[in-house]
Amino acid sequence: MDRPIAYDKLAREDRFVRMRTRDVANAKIEQGMPPFPDLSSEASMRDRIHGILVGEMQAMEGAGRSVYDFPDAPWEFTLDMARQVWDESRHVETYLGLLDHLGGYVGEFPETTLLWRCACAEDAAARVAGVNRGLEGLACDVFNQLIHIARKMGDPVIERSVDYVLADEITHVRMGSRWLNELTRGDAERRRRAIEFQDSIDERFNLGGQRQDGHHEVVPISIAKDARRLAGFTDEEIERLVKSTQRSQVY
Amino acid sequence: MRILGGWIALTPEVDAKLLFGRHVWDCAQHADLWGKRLPELRAAAQVSEPGGPAVVAAFDLIETAERPEQTVERVTAIYRVVKPHLATVYERHLAVANPVYEPPTRRILLRCIEEERRHAAAGALVLERLFARDRASADRARLWERKLLDALGAARGVTGDVELPLVAEPATPPERASVAQDLVTPPSGFDVEAALGDLAAPLAAHRAALARGELAAVRGELGGEAPPEAVVEYARLVPPFERVEVVGVARIGRQRVVKLALAGPRGRQVLQERWTPTEAGWRIVTVEVTDSTS
Numbered sequence: 001m002d003r004p005i006a007y008d009k010l011a012r013e014d015r016f017v018r019m020r021t022r023d024v025a026n027a028k029i030e031q032g033m034p035p036f037p038d039l040s041s042e043a044s045m046r047d048r049i050h051g052i053l054v055g056e057m058q059a060m061e062g063a064g065r066s067v068y069d070f071p072d073a074p075w076e077f078t079l080d081m082a083r084q085v086w087d088e089s090r091h092v093e094t095y096l097g098l099l100d101h102l103g104g105y106v107g108e109f110p111e112t113t114l115l116w117r118c119a120c121a122e123d124a125a126a127r128v129a130g131v132n133r134g135l136e137g138l139a140c141d142v143f144n145q146l147i148h149i150a151r152k153m154g155d156p157v158i159e160r161s162v163d164y165v166l167a168d169e170i171t172h173v174r175m176g177s178r179w180l181n182e183l184t185r186g187d188a189e190r191r192r193r194a195i196e197f198q199d200s201i202d203e204r205f206n207l208g209g210q211r212q213d214g215h216h217e218v219v220p221i222s223i224a225k226d227a228r229r230l231a232g233f234t235d236e237e238i239e240r241l242v243k244s245t246q247r248s249q250v251y
Numbered sequence: 252m253r254i255l256g257g258w259i260a261l262t263p264e265v266d267a268k269l270l271f272g273r274h275v276w277d278c279a280q281h282a283d284l285w286g287k288r289l290p291e292l293r294a295a296a297q298v299s300e301p302g303g304p305a306v307v308a309a310f311d312l313i314e315t316a317e318r319p320e321q322t323v324e325r326v327t328a329i330y331r332v333v334k335p336h337l338a339t340v341y342e343r344h345l346a347v348a349n350p351v352y353e354p355p356t357r358r359i360l361l362r363c364i365e366e367e368r369r370h371a372a373a374g375a376l377v378l379e380r381l382f383a384r385d386r387a388s389a390d391r392a393r394l395w396e397r398k399l400l401d402a403l404g405a406a407r408g409v410t411g412d413v414e415l416p417l418v419a420e421p422a423t424p425p426e427r428a429s430v431a432q433d434l435v436t437p438p439s440g441f442d443v444e445a446a447l448g449d450l451a452a453p454l455a456a457h458r459a460a461l462a463r464g465e466l467a468a469v470r471g472e473l474g475g476e477a478p479p480e481a482v483v484e485y486a487r488l489v490p491p492f493e494r495v496e497v498v499g500v501a502r503i504g505r506q507r508v509v510k511l512a513l514a515g516p517r518g519r520q521v522l523q524e525r526w527t528p529t530e531a532g533w534r535i536v537t538v539e540v541t542d543s544t545s
């Protein structure tokens with residue numbers, strides 16, 4: 001097996017329809033829809049849950065690759081990645097259940113492979129910075145909002161399930177914070193590149209500009225500052241993220 | 252642990268993917284327990300080496316099964332060979348581990364035996380599902396198992412000194428309920444007609460035209476906004492096709508992305524088309540041949 005494998009080797013059952021993130025967003029914009037589901041309808045809710053489901057699957061696959069790709073990394077790093085694989089496999093199961101709960105089916109919405117692509121980064125430090133801190137940090141924001149909306153809708157199934165998953169995600173972001181530091185100790189250049197990779201993800205994948213600083217009732221997706229602090233983000237990093245959302249692109 | 256981790260992304264079937272995902276962490280904990288036990292026995296912590304070059308060769312052989320259609324080989328290797336073999340080795344070690352001064356080792360052995368046997372039983376159930384989808388794969392599994400056992404036999408097992416047989420049946424098989432915790436029900440199929448809605452009728456005609464290889468008629472269904480590359484994509488198809496099956500239907504608002512599997516004498520191709528409703532009926536806006544005969 002190659003270390004790492006080419007990103008187009010990601011294997012799926014036929015029922016999954018894979019598309020580029022940009023193409024899906026454009027197809028939505030053409031139809032007057034927001035590029036990222038705004039949870040304003042049942043279909044939009046299913047779209048969001050389906051997007052998270054495939055994201056969880058890619059997170060499991062990416063963490064699995066990190067177990068395989070870095071035999072020379074510290075053993076504790078491998079142990080953390082193996083733990084993450086197990087967590088993500090349970091998240092997949094949870095979201096399969098939630099999709100069913102909402103009357104959806106696997107494959108009902110296109111799958112984009114953004115997380116997987118980031119998980120194919122060659123450097124372990126870049127991988128944990130980009131995936132664990134960048135994308136799973138973003139997942140904390142999204143899950144926090146989902147819990148808030150589920151509570152408002154009176155759907156305890158979604159509210160509680162996502163709350164459990166959020167707890168794990170905070171742990172994964174924390175793992176990312178730890179390993180970004182440990183793997184790049186004494187190597188300023190490697191650290192700079194890893195953080196740059198994370199910053200580029202934070203700027204590019206900002207949920208169509210919906211993620212902002214502010215309360216749930218005021219902004220579409222609120223940056224989950226408390227969850228991020230628990231996960232090892234410094235106040236300075238959170239400030240930087242807030243600034244980056246103010247100049248973000250569409251996707 | 253490492254091989255299972257690496258294979259998750261390479262395995263299409265959701266239930267097999269999740270089986271591997273479930274077990275990577277258990278395997279990691281086993282390795283961790285052994286790694287921590289080592290310094291207690293005057294060796295370096297978390298340092299391991301293979302039992303010999305033949306062991307390396309056997310595991311290299313296992314790793315060769317990395318193509319998407321080789322899930323049966325992957326599950327067979329880990330769940331019919333490696334895990335039952337490890338459990339066998341552990342059971343024999345337990346039988347001779349001194350109960351007075353080796354309890355630390357015995358406890359690790361007991362945990363590993365229980366979990367490896369449970370994993371193997373879960374793997375056997377997933378394998379049954381895979382065989383049910385493709386009857387011929389059971390023969391492939393038997394051949395692959397034989398080949399791997401031969402390679403492992405040449406190495407005299409993982410430790411290089413294991414007596415035959417390399418795999419012994421468990422004294423007491425794991426309980427069904429405990430095995431169930433390792434399994435995820437595969438997602439159910441979807442109702443193609445319901446997913447297509449009023450696209451179902453025009454799509455039926457479209458599939459028939461594709462099967463007959465009437466590509467001019469197919470191209471006629473392209474909408475005005477379809478890019479010129481769409482025509483080029485259709486040119487990559489090699490009709491006729493005996494079967495044109497709908498395998499995926501995704502929605503983007505009012506649009507539908509339909510995935511068709513086309514099977515013909517020259518192989519299998521997968522066509523992905525995005526359809527949009529217009530005043531003149533459903534039209535295709537993008538086309539992609541995502542997988543073709545090579």
Ligand SMILES: [Fe+2]
Pocket residue numbers: 056059087088091165169
């Ligand atoms: Fe997750």
Ligand SMILES: [Fe+2]
Pocket residue numbers: 059088136168169172
């Ligand atoms: Fe995660």
